[in-house]
Amino acid sequence: MDFDYDIIRKKAIALLEERGVTLLDIANITYLLQQKYYEDLTIDECLENVEMVLNKREVINTVLTGIAIDKLAEEGHIEEPLRSILLNDFSLYGIDEVLAYSIVNVYGSIGLTNFGYVDKVKLGRIGEIDREGKAKGKCNTFLDDIIGGIAAAAASRIAHTK
Amino acid sequence: MDFDYDIIRKKAIALLEERGVTLLDIANITYLLQQKYYEDLTIDECLENVEMVLNKREVINTVLTGIAIDKLAEEGHIEEPLRSILLNDFSLYGIDEVLAYSIVNVYGSIGLTNFGYVDKVKLGRIGEIDREGKAKGKCNTFLDDIIGGIAAAAASRIAHTK
């Protein structure tokens, strides 16, 4: 069986938007990361690079999987104790970082530093998504790491191409 | 919020058993991997090492998450196209390998080779689990990689301690 990733890519972007994240939100994080290194960098260029990251099958698959888990935790379809671990964004869970890493790495190991940084300081939309995830019954455990991973990968792509 | 990983560990082992995999099945794979290097190696020693791997929080979290996804795909709770990707164990999905890698790595990078090998030749119970996963409506997409990851990590632990 084969799958049409042009369609699946659109689904992944729609899922991000359904969860409150636009590609422009992600491009803004990339811009905050890279503006001091490239004075002529524009938001549009960042957006273009975010879109290129989202062409990668591994990234699309990670978006689909991470958001599916967040939603299933909210809907009550995930068994305990995993559901509580997810709803509480338990700091020793770690599988969210594992998934983010598979995104970050698509443009090489140089993305690691930027991912860690945006995840720690909760840059731009990441901080809002993290806070929204703390509401009762809401789960953004994977979403914030996915956004950070895509933003960091786009920053790596800029570094490789500019 | 804190979580009691003594209890969660038991839950992870129970989930493996519910899906048809005992720790002894995994120990047998480790034995097949390591018997030619250590002529006095016993199945009991392999089992002990599998149990040590399952003491690691990262491993437990991966088992809970991977099996949850397999089950949710079977139950129809996962949206398309991810559900079909999972039910078909689509070879370009890759998130199963990403999760397995986080298990393999708990005793260092030397486990990588053994994981790749058991995953490719579908050693021992891995082959059966893989075949069972091909039945209509059945999903073992994550399970076979999880077993391979634990068996490879146990082999690394033996290499480090013997």
Added chain:
Amino acid sequence: MDFDYDIIRKKAIALLEERGVTLLDIANITYLLQQKYYEDLTIDECLENVEMVLNKREVINTVLTGIAIDKLAEEGHIEEPLRSILLNDFSLYGIDEVLAYSIVNVYGSIGLTNFGYVDKVKLGRIGEIDREGKAKGKCNTFLDDIIGGIAAAAASRIAHTK
């Protein structure tokens, strides 16, 4: 300071050849891995994919670094105990696998299985390189993993594009 990776790429390929490995040797390993999945696959196609893998800066940097270490160990420029660890290809060293992993991963996590397999069964030229490395004063500790990594990445690229 900037670097011209068109030139550096040629240097990396020249280093592989200096150590006894042609791109065709690597393409043959990729062919052995993938021929049963694609009956119309040719060696030329495999070679083309190996060349694409070698366009990636992360791969080029890994080749330069790994081969540099092998050569420096032979030349006696590396201090003990690292020199003996390298000359003996000590099985618990692991940094060779770490470097290989950064190559394998350029086309995503699906390469992991193929890398582990070729590294374990020492497919094609890998086995010869491994044996040659056992000669007194000779060090191929990184080289065999580098070849395996490139061959596995090329196999992933074929899987993604065919």
Added chain:
Amino acid sequence: MDFDYDIIRKKAIALLEERGVTLLDIANITYLLQQKYYEDLTIDECLENVEMVLNKREVINTVLTGIAIDKLAEEGHIEEPLRSILLNDFSLYGIDEVLAYSIVNVYGSIGLTNFGYVDKVKLGRIGEIDREGKAKGKCNTFLDDIIGGIAAAAASRIAHTK
């Protein structure tokens, strides 16, 4: 051939000191990372955790290898273009991050964020080591990432045990 890692561990610590980094320097970075989460955390506790990280063979091997490359680049034993890439700490090199990652990961993926953060903001001794590495003929390309990796792994260990 077998190796005595009690002795090799001492060599790794001596190498760090020879390059201007004490375990206390690293413990201070860990303290800066974790003090806000554990109000009773002491520097002594951080130092103890840094020492535990340095018990791991994979960490010791990474320290030996990374510092060996830095020193060989300074001594002129590494061929061009790799020597210039290393002496300039070229931002697209990436192998330093690859090696750091193998340290960070010994206590699981939760260390990723802390590593990225300390590497980006160049916390504590990392910033000094990075600046010292910019002097003509001096190379700290691997050293700063190694320190950051050990500090982040120690932070993960504290999170897992406290």
